[in-house]
Amino acid sequence: MIRTGIVGITGYTGEELLKILSKHPSVKITGLYGRGSSEERHLKDVYPHFKCLDLRVEALNAKQIADKCDVVFLALPHAVAFEVVPHLVDAGVKVIDLSADFRLARPEVYEKWYNVKHTAKEYVCKSVYGLSELNTEKIKRALLVANPGCYPTTVILGCVPAVKSGFIDLRRIIIDSKSGISGAGRKSAQTYFEDEHPNFRAYKIAGGHRHVPEIEQELSILSGEDVTISFTPHIMPVERGMLSTIYVDMKEQIATAAIIEKYREFYSGRHFIKILDEDVMPGIKDVLNTNYCEISMKVDERTNRLIIVSVIDNLVKGASGQAVQNMNIMFGLPETAGL
Numbered sequence: 628m629i630r631t632g633i634v635g636i637t638g639y640t641g642e643e644l645l646k647i648l649s650k651h652p653s654v655k656i657t658g659l660y661g662r663g664s665s666e667e668r669h670l671k672d673v674y675p676h677f678k679c680l681d682l683r684v685e686a687l688n689a690k691q692i693a694d695k696c697d698v699v700f701l702a703l704p705h706a707v708a709f710e711v712v713p714h715l716v717d718a719g720v721k722v723i724d725l726s727a728d729f730r731l732a733r734p735e736v737y738e739k740w741y742n743v744k745h746t747a748k749e750y751v752c753k754s755v756y757g758l759s760e761l762n763t764e765k766i767k768r769a770l771l772v773a774n775p776g777c778y779p780t781t782v783i784l785g786c787v788p789a790v791k792s793g794f795i796d797l798r799r800i801i802i803d804s805k806s807g808i809s810g811a812g813r814k815s816a817q818t819y820f821e822d823e824h825p826n827f828r829a830y831k832i833a834g835g836h837r838h839v840p841e842i843e844q845e846l847s848i849l850s851g852e853d854v855t856i857s858f859t860p861h862i863m864p865v866e867r868g869m870l871s872t873i874y875v876d877m878k879e880q881i882a883t884a885a886i887i888e889k890y891r892e893f894y895s896g897r898h899f900i901k902i903l904d905e906d907v908m909p910g911i912k913d914v915l916n917t918n919y920c921e922i923s924m925k926v927d928e929r930t931n932r933l934i935i936v937s938v939i940d941n942l943v944k945g946a947s948g949q950a951v952q953n954m955n956i957m958f959g960l961p962e963t964a965g966l
């Protein structure tokens with residue numbers, strides 16, 4: 628059994644990790660860590676609905692975690708884990724970090740977009756960007772996986788076959804994404820439901836969102852060319868789910884059916900990616916509580932633009948589910964184990 632720890636258990640993604648890992652056939656949960664109280668608490672005092680699990684929540688102590696765990700999931704806000712990661716990685720513990728701290732290859736880019744000093748720069752080059760379907764071989768050998776952001780997961784999976792194919796303009800990709808409120812973390816979600824619900828609005832428009840450099844970095848690596856995007860995120864009035872609509876200009880005329888074929892070939896054998904038939908549109912309900920990403924597309928013949936729609940559950944494929952998929956890959960298990 629893989630001895631597994633979750634840090635940040637009181638948050639949305641920590642809870643989702645526990646939900647998945649407590650039923651995983653190859654996992655024994657050996658550590659749950661939170662803050663708020665330096666005293667150990669029973670899990671059922673944090674989450675009454677997990678009363679069947681006889682587990683305790685402890686205060687974070689990097690050295691103790693390393694002794695008790697083979698793998699640790701970090702479900703903490705950005706910049707909180709800088710002190711923990713080096714300790715765990717140096718002790719040979721595998722780490723899957725759900726924050727953005729190790730996603731951007733250049734620490735100066737991270738510092739600019741996250742407005743915080745990167746204090747574990749030497750670990751950035753040791754990390755692998757954990758988009759499971761695209762970096763499988765590197766993830767197999769990784770000690771530190773930087774789990775992708777939720778918006779980047781829908782967007783990159785939705786457009787990478789087109790981006791790699793050479794038939795689209797890589798400087799004019801327009802992305803319009805909508806996220807359930809859990810994407811903002813538990814405290815912001817509570818504030819939203821108290822003050823705003825059921826509002827629907829855009830935010831951080833015109834290149835203002837920190838997922839812009841992450842998406843551009845990965846699409847540029849995958850295509851071998853500089854990719855530029857326009858990205859507009861929205862909050863939608865549901866707890867979870869994410870839908871991205873991606874508009875790309877085509878350099879030649881290609882029929883929708885031929886593009887769908889290319890996508891199916893690209894993702895052949897990848898269990899969690901479903902390329903839908905022409906004119907079948909995915910909705911967030913179709914993927915809720917699952918690790919699937921469903922993708923649909925159609926060519927707008929009037930404008931010669933390809934329009935792609937990609938949906939996930941932000942807490943599963945967009946965070947904790949993909950993190951477990953990465954753990955499965957790292958430990959040589961079937962990718963679908965526990966999922």
Ligand SMILES: NC(=O)C1=CN([C@@H]2O[C@H](COP(=O)(O)OP(=O)(O)OC[C@H]3O[C@@H](n4cnc5c(N)ncnc54)[C@H](OP(=O)(O)O)[C@@H]3O)[C@@H](O)[C@H]2O)C=CC1
Nearest residue numbers: 635637638639640702703704725726777810812813941946
């Ligand atoms: N929610 C989502 O859809 C996605 C989230 N992510 C990323 O995953 C990470 C976790 O997100 P999420 O679960 O939504 O966040 P939450 O805000 O719901 O949870 C954050 C967790 O971190 C703990 N925490 C906060 N500050 C500190 C601190 N200074 N020291 C120690 N612990 C702290 C919180 O404890 P306490 O309860 O005591 O405040 C809580 O357990 C973030 O980096 C997020 O950006 C990535 C993809 C999608």
Ligand SMILES: CC(=O)N[C@@H](CCC(=O)OP(=O)(O)O)C(=O)O
Nearest residue numbers: 726727776777806807808810811
């Ligand atoms: C709805 C909402 O507010 N979403 C968050 C997504 C942030 C997130 O999850 O950030 P990382 O994936 O980079 O950790 C936001 O836009 O800031």
